[in-house]
Amino acid sequence: MKDRTHLVVSAIKDGTVIDHIPSADLFKVITILGLDNIENQITFGTNLESKKLGRKSIIKISGMFFRNEDINKIALVAPEAKLNIIKDYVVVEKRIVNIPDTITGIARCVNPMCITNNEEVVTKFTVVNKKDVKLRCHYCEKITDRNNLQIIS
Amino acid sequence: MKNLLNNYMMKNRSLISINDYTKEEYLKILDLAAEFEKNPNQDILKGYVVATLFFEPSTRTRLSFESAVNRLGGKVIGFSDTNTSSSTKGETLRDTIRTVSNYCDLIVMRHPLEGSSRFASELSTVPVINAGDGANQHPTQTLLDLYSIRKTQNTLENLTIFLIGDLKYGRTVHSLLIAMSQFNAKFYFISPNELKMPEEYKIHLDNMGIKYYEHKEFADIVQHADIIYMTRVQKERFSDPIEYERTKNAYVLRMNMLKDVKPGMKVLHPLPRVSEINLDVDESEKAYYFTQALNGVYTRQAIITSILGLK
Numbered sequence: 001m002k003d004r005t006h007l008v009v010s011a012i013k014d015g016t017v018i019d020h021i022p023s024a025d026l027f028k029v030i031t032i033l034g035l036d037n038i039e040n041q042i043t044f045g046t047n048l049e050s051k052k053l054g055r056k057s058i059i060k061i062s063g064m065f066f067r068n069e070d071i072n073k074i075a076l077v078a079p080e081a082k083l084n085i086i087k088d089y090v091v092v093e094k095r096i097v098n099i100p101d102t103i104t105g106i107a108r109c110v111n112p113m114c115i116t117n118n119e120e121v122v123t124k125f126t127v128v129n130k131k132d133v134k135l136r137c138h139y140c141e142k143i144t145d146r147n148n149l150q151i152i153s
Numbered sequence: 154m155k156n157l158l159n160n161y162m163m164k165n166r167s168l169i170s171i172n173d174y175t176k177e178e179y180l181k182i183l184d185l186a187a188e189f190e191k192n193p194n195q196d197i198l199k200g201y202v203v204a205t206l207f208f209e210p211s212t213r214t215r216l217s218f219e220s221a222v223n224r225l226g227g228k229v230i231g232f233s234d235t236n237t238s239s240s241t242k243g244e245t246l247r248d249t250i251r252t253v254s255n256y257c258d259l260i261v262m263r264h265p266l267e268g269s270s271r272f273a274s275e276l277s278t279v280p281v282i283n284a285g286d287g288a289n290q291h292p293t294q295t296l297l298d299l300y301s302i303r304k305t306q307n308t309l310e311n312l313t314i315f316l317i318g319d320l321k322y323g324r325t326v327h328s329l330l331i332a333m334s335q336f337n338a339k340f341y342f343i344s345p346n347e348l349k350m351p352e353e354y355k356i357h358l359d360n361m362g363i364k365y366y367e368h369k370e371f372a373d374i375v376q377h378a379d380i381i382y383m384t385r386v387q388k389e390r391f392s393d394p395i396e397y398e399r400t401k402n403a404y405v406l407r408m409n410m411l412k413d414v415k416p417g418m419k420v421l422h423p424l425p426r427v428s429e430i431n432l433d434v435d436e437s438e439k440a441y442y443f444t445q446a447l448n449g450v451y452t453r454q455a456i457i458t459s460i461l462g463l464k
Contacts (some may be wrong), residue, residue: 113266114273115246115266115286119272138271141170
């Protein structure tokens with residue numbers, strides 16, 4: 001089984017592997033990182049077995065390396081995600097993601113009466129609870145949590 | 154030195170949320186409001202133009218701000234109804250604020266959308282005072298409430314505050330709770346089940362080590378109160394109209410309930426009142442809500458002059 005997984009999501013020469021993404025949130029991660037708008041070769045697998053998550057997804061992006069502040073954005077939906085940086089088929093660095101203190105322009109405010117849902121305003125949140133992912137809207141001050149988190153595509 | 158620093162820090166800074174000010178800054182505003190109460194008519198705003206932008210009507214708040222500015226010799230421009238403003242033509246808030254901030258030294262705004270004032274303060278070239286953004290914040294109301302409490306009790310420390318009525322949606326009670334929690338208040342929350350104080354505020358009080366009690370009625374406990382803060386229980390807040398009919402009378406304050414209260418106890422209400430305070434209470438020396446509204450003028454004079462760096 002393990003071998004087949006590796007067969008489906010094949011190895012890359014240089015680039016980034018993002019592992020341990022919750023299966024349900026694979027496409028959110030793709031949106032957050034803007035992977036749907038780039039030319040690089042990308043392979044992904046989803047609904048793979050995971051001891052930690054039950055089912056996980058994995059994304060392999062050839063020829064692309066991320067800055068910490070960019071990759072940390074996915075912590076909102078994939079806080080357990082792990083990154084392997086690959087150079088010449090070898091893992092040269094492993095990284096975990098950290099939820100940043102503030103989130104700009106990724107998530108939608110849960111409050112329909114918030115100005116950000118009624119006029120063109122870039123959303124901004126303070127992360128008030130990193131463990132449970134609770135975001136306080138900079139504008140309307142309401143809390144958006146993981147259960148009602150919507151990613152702006 | 155501390156005063157100088159405070160003045161410096163409040164100058165040109167918008168007031169959007171009660172969380173924008175520290176305890177020291179609340180007290181600075183209250184001290185200044187007391188000065189204006191002694192001498193409300195001065196010329197310090199001469200040559201200044203304040204814009205009052207009321208995207209939804211709020212006659213009381215607007216008149217209070219305009220009275221505050223007029224008594225200090227400033228001029229007021231603005232609108233109080235979006236039918237007469239450019240937003241009916243589809244202008245965005247962004248454009249309205251960018252334009253109007255060219256015409257004035259300070260913007261006072263009320264808007265139905267939450268967060269609109271914070272957004273405006275980021276676009277405006279002049280400071281913005283939030284006069285209510287939907288159900289979110291109305292910080293000048295909170296400061297005038299603090300002024301009224303301190304004036305009647307001679308202190309803000311260690312008081313017992315009864316918050317009665319709609320504690321779920323009432324922004325004034327939420328902001329007052331946040332502000333008074335810095336003065337070691339004790340709270341009694343009295344509301345129907347459907348309109349209880351939200352958990353997040355109780356967690357805030359727990360974190361600050363502040364005591365609170367929840368009740369459904371208050372006739373038997375009212376003797377503990379230093380301040381009774383009444384709010385309107387609105388029928389439309391109830392999912393079950395029968396529940397409303399059953400409970401509405403439990404949240405009406407009547408004269409005969411005030412027999413055994415503390416001598417210095419006062420009744421506050423952000424107004425407008427509908428039927429939650431019986432008219433017979435108006436004649437009692439415990440009734441303070443109309444004076445509370447007058448205090449709003451002095452408090453707003455203090456806020457405006459601090460932000461403009463004139464006091």
